[in-house]
Amino acid sequence: MQGKGAARVRVAIIGAGFGGLGAAIALKRAGIDDFVVLERADDVGGTWQANTYPGAQCDIPSILYSFSFAPNPRWSRLYPLQGEIHDYLRRCARDFGVLPHVRLRHEVLEAVWDEDDRLWRVRTDRGRWEARVLVGALGPFSEPAVPDLPGLDRFDGTVFHSSRWNHDHELTGRRVGVIGTGASAVQIVPRVQPVAGALTLFQRTPTWIMPHPDRPMDGWPRRVFERVPAVQSLARTGLDLVQEALVPGLVHQPALLKGLELLGRVHLRRQVRDPRLRAKLTPSYAFGCKRPTFSNAYYPALCEPNVEVVTEGIREVTPEGIVTADGRTHRLDTLVFGTGFRMADHPGFTRLRGRDGRTLAEAWRRGPRAYLGTTVAGFPNFFLLLGPNSVVYTSQVVTIEAQVRYVLSCLRAMERRGLAAVEVRERAQEEFVREVDNGLRGSVWNTGGCASYYLDDSGRNFTFFPGFNRRFRARTRQVDLADYHLRSA
Numbered sequence: 002m003q004g005k006g007a008a009r010v011r012v013a014i015i016g017a018g019f020g021g022l023g024a025a026i027a028l029k030r031a032g033i034d035d036f037v038v039l040e041r042a043d044d045v046g047g048t049w050q051a052n053t054y055p056g057a058q059c060d061i062p063s064i065l066y067s068f069s070f071a072p073n074p075r076w077s078r079l080y081p082l083q084g085e086i087h088d089y090l091r092r093c094a095r096d097f098g099v100l101p102h103v104r105l106r107h108e109v110l111e112a113v114w115d116e117d118d119r120l121w122r123v124r125t126d127r128g129r130w131e132a133r134v135l136v137g138a139l140g141p142f143s144e145p146a147v148p149d150l151p152g153l154d155r156f157d158g159t160v161f162h163s164s165r166w167n168h169d170h171e172l173t174g175r176r177v178g179v180i181g182t183g184a185s186a187v188q189i190v191p192r193v194q195p196v197a198g199a200l201t202l203f204q205r206t207p208t209w210i211m212p213h214p215d216r217p218m219d220g221w222p223r224r225v226f227e228r229v230p231a232v233q234s235l236a237r238t239g240l241d242l243v244q245e246a247l248v249p250g251l252v253h254q255p256a257l258l259k260g261l262e263l264l265g266r267v268h269l270r271r272q273v274r275d276p277r278l279r280a281k282l283t284p285s286y287a288f289g290c291k292r293p294t295f296s297n298a299y300y301p302a303l304c305e306p307n308v309e310v311v312t313e314g315i316r317e318v319t320p321e322g323i324v325t326a327d328g329r330t331h332r333l334d335t336l337v338f339g340t341g342f343r344m345a346d347h348p349g350f351t352r353l354r355g356r357d358g359r360t361l362a363e364a365w366r367r368g369p370r371a372y373l374g375t376t377v378a379g380f381p382n383f384f385l386l387l388g389p390n391s392v393v394y395t396s397q398v399v400t401i402e403a404q405v406r407y408v409l410s411c412l413r414a415m416e417r418r419g420l421a422a423v424e425v426r427e428r429a430q431e432e433f434v435r436e437v438d439n440g441l442r443g444s445v446w447n448t449g450g451c452a453s454y455y456l457d458d459s460g461r462n463f464t465f466f467p468g469f470n471r472r473f474r475a476r477t478r479q480v481d482l483a484d485y486h487l488r489s490a
Contacts, residue, residue, distance in 0.1 A: 006129060007122065013112075015137050015139060016139050021038050023401045026094075029099055030070075030097070031409055042105065044105065047140050049087040050090075052163065054164070055192035057082070061395070064233055065396045068093065074223060107126070111124045114354065119381075120133050121382065121383070134384070143342065144342055147338050150318050151317040152318040155319065157321070159335045163186070175198055176197070176199045176334045176335070177193055179337045180337070189337065191296070195302075203323065206284070213295035245471075250445070255445035258445060261293075284451075289446070311331065313326045345368065355377070370389055370463070374392075381422040387401065390467075393466050393470035399474075404477060406477065407479075422488040424486045425484060441467045446464075
């Protein structure tokens with residue numbers, strides 16, 4: 002890919018969600034203005050710009066699901082709604098002065114490392130860029146996963162994924178089929194059920210549902226946070242510790258989660274009186290193995306007379322609806338996929354090409370692997386946010402801030418040492434992967450008896466860091482150049 006006519010910057014960032022904006026803001030605050038943020042959508046916000054389905058809400062408390070340096074005392078609820086998160090990110094982009102660096106409707110088609118010139122050549126659908134450093138903030142929840150169902154292309158009705166919600170399609174009186182029972186479906190079903198003529202939920206695996214502790218944050222909490230910001234900071238720390246309290250059970254001793262499993266069973270029994278329906282909705286795997294979620298409305302919606310929960314597998318899609326393994330045809334007008342996202346095989350991985358000409362997807366044929374979830378052997382000057390085994394069991398914003406600090410540490414070290422490129426050593430990456438694999442061997446995600454998006458096709462857990470977020474933050478506080486191949490300018 003030739004660089005003729007390309008604009009040159011020190012840092013190019015792919016994506017303008019929490020990760021991309023967090024990196025851009027950090028660069029600004031560090032006095033680095035020579036960067037660009039390339040975003041394919043028509044607005045910043047990432048996941049929270051794209052996911053506009055009815056009921057979209059974060060399952061992490063609002064004062065924790067925000068930047069530590071940009072507290073918002075005016076959240077309307079304990080658990081933030083999609084629109085508020087999107088507004089928060091737009092406000093951060095504006096207030097911290099990064100909007101002039103953002104190029105909207107710029108989809109990255111290819112990014113190739115040029116070993117001779119020691120830079121990344123980036124091609125978008127609206128121009129070319131050259132960058133010394135590339136930050137990948139693609140987001141794990143940015144590419145919808147749609148199962149390859151036989152006959153789907155023959156369906157006469159309307160089809161869409163939860164992350165590409167069709168707001169022009171009226172659901173009132175429709176026969177709606179929802180495929181999937183993850184976090185999105187749990188939020189969608191209670192909103193669609195009251196207006197749909199009939200709703201059929203196609204469930205492969207039930208989800209552990211917990212009572213939702215959400216509540217309004219207006220009144221005295223808002224007044225206190227506005228007048229005494231230190232109180233909100235203390236509340237953030239407290240909620241972080243509450244989330245972290247789950248780590249011993251999740252990572253080391255899954256038996257410690259039995260109390261939460263019991264709470265989930267009690268919640269189900271209280272809200273679902275029909276024993277046959279309750280049996281369908283009872284998970285057979287350990288609590289925490291798949292992502293649990295909160296709802297006080299999901300189970301009641303499934304008990305309504307216009308709702309049916311179908312557990313038979315899907316054989317095919319016909320023009321009229323879905324045929325299940327028992328031979329029954331479920332007639333539908335609308336089909337909604339609540340089937341999650343392509344995390345291990347994100348299409349963006351095929352567009353990044355490293356030092357030896359291999360794409361990231363090719364380098365990850367055995368599954369996603371990275372050093373500290375951030376750098377990848379064979380990909381110089383490339384930093385991945387929310388990469389493999391970087392997720393801690395609290396707000397993902399905590400991980401992002403830690404990784405962004407690590408990126409800045411690398412940039413400072415490169416400038417200080419006069420380096421043109423840094424590339425993590427294969428040995429350092431392999432040692433980190435072995436450490437992670439050993440640490441997760443007894444975790445509930447690996448031993449809980451389920452198949453989840455936390456695991457790749459080989460069964461390896463590529464998602465979580467095996468420990469407390471404080472340990473991850475300590476590991477990423479300062480780059481150790483001994484772990485890197487160094488190339489002088």
